[in-house]
Amino acid sequence: MxxxxxxxxxxxxxxxxxxxxxxxxxxxxxxxxxxxxxxxxxxxxxxxxxxxxxxxxxxxxxxxxxxxxxxxxxxxxxxxxxxxxxxxVPQGLLRVSAPFTLGNEVVAPLVADFLLAHSQVRVELLLTDSVVDLAGEGFDAAVRIGAIADEGLVARPLKPYRMVIAATPGYLARHGRPERLADLARHQCLSHSVWQRRVEWTLRDGADAVQWPDIARFTCNQGDGLRQAALRGLGLIMQPEVLLAEEIREGRLVPVLTHCVPAPRPVHIVYAPDRRQLPKLARFIEFVVRALGVEGRAV
Known part of the structure; x- marks a missing residue:
């Protein structure tokens, strides 16, 4: 009945x-x-x-x-x-996850812009390099770097994640500008501690391929700490382009070995499929895709 x-x-x-x-x-x-x-x-x-x-x-x-x-x-x-x-009308709480560096440098400012445009939406942004379980942990969307393993999610492509090798003009004046991968052996290299435990980035020069040097003058578990060391002329840094973009644009850091940097990694914003998606999520997805998608700015 x-x-x-x-x-x-x-x-x-x-x-x-x-x-x-x-x-x-x-x-x-x-x-x-x-x-x-x-x-x-x-x-x-x-x-x-x-x-x-x-x-x-x-x-x-x-x-x-x-x-x-x-x-x-x-x-x-x-x-x-x-x-x-x-x-x-877009309203309510959105929970979003993003990798730390990309999230801090790119996603967080975008979230702020989105909130300025949608006064009835609230966003909780979690910056973590761990892969969150969207359904299990109650997230609406996540920005992810690398291949998408969960085929049950909708994945919208964003600009690839690029790496850059750079140093200050002063450091290069003292130590010379590296032209080949073999030149790294005579340079001071700054390294992320994650790379010491799990090699992720391969540099290539024609048929030659090497990992970023395991023995580093300075190691840190955060990219911003490495950036600060590089800006003081301590050595060569390899970090995401988004982290060093401002310093490179201002000439405080100079890119080197541009032909050897690792291949860019795919970036996606992922979310669960929903036939009648709520406006708060639909608008946020489109906002991010417009800013960071194929026609948006590089990440």
Whole structure:
């Protein structure tokens, strides 16, 4: 038995004034209207209408139940309209994950711009180099570097993640500019501690291929710490282009070995498929894709 439908029919009978009028209003037969009322009465164990050859009037129980039905149906309509309002206007909390460096340098500023444009949205941004479980950890979307392993997610491509090797003009004046991979042996190299445990980036020069030097003058577990050391002229740094873009643009760091840098890695924004995606997520996805997609700025 569809209780809500039966309640809708009862309210329609009372407001229309008769079973026949309610049938016309609901596009049902009078017999079907009567069936809905009988189902309600059998379920409740009480007579709702006093039937006669001339008219059908509410019993005392029926009058009280009618008022309760109206309130219930109003609440249902309010709940349905709330969902539709949420689908019409971006609002509510978005939980987003992104890798630390890319997230800090690129995603966080984009989130701020998005929030300025959508006053009813809140965003919780988690910067982590771990891969979060979107469904299990309650995230709406994540920016990921590398191949997408979860085929159950929608993955929208963004600009590839590029690396750059650079040093200060002063360092290069003292130690010379490296031209080949073999030149790295006579340079001070700065390295991320993750690379000491898990080699990730391969440098190539024609047929030659080497890993970024394992023995580093300075090792740090954060790219920004390496950037600060490089800016003081300590040595060569290899870091994501987004982390060093401003310093390179201003000439404080100079790219070297540009023909040897590792191949760019794919970047995607991923999210669960949803036939009726809420505006807060749909607008955010499109905002990020416009800024960082194929036609957007490089990352």
């Amino acid at each position: 569809d209780k809500l439908r039966n309640m809708e029919v009862m309210v329609a009978v009372v407001e229309a004034g008769s079973f026949a009028a309610a049938a016309r209003q609901l596009d049902l037969s009078a017999v079907m209207v009567g069936k809905h009322i009988r189902q309600l009465e059998e379920h409740l164990g009480a007579r709702l209408f006093q039937r006669s050859t001339r008219q059908n009037s509410l019993t005392e129980v029926g009058a009280a139940f009618h008022e309760d039905c109206r309130r219930v149906l109003e609440q249902v309509r309010w709940a349905e309209s709330a969902v539709e309002r949420q689908r019409a």
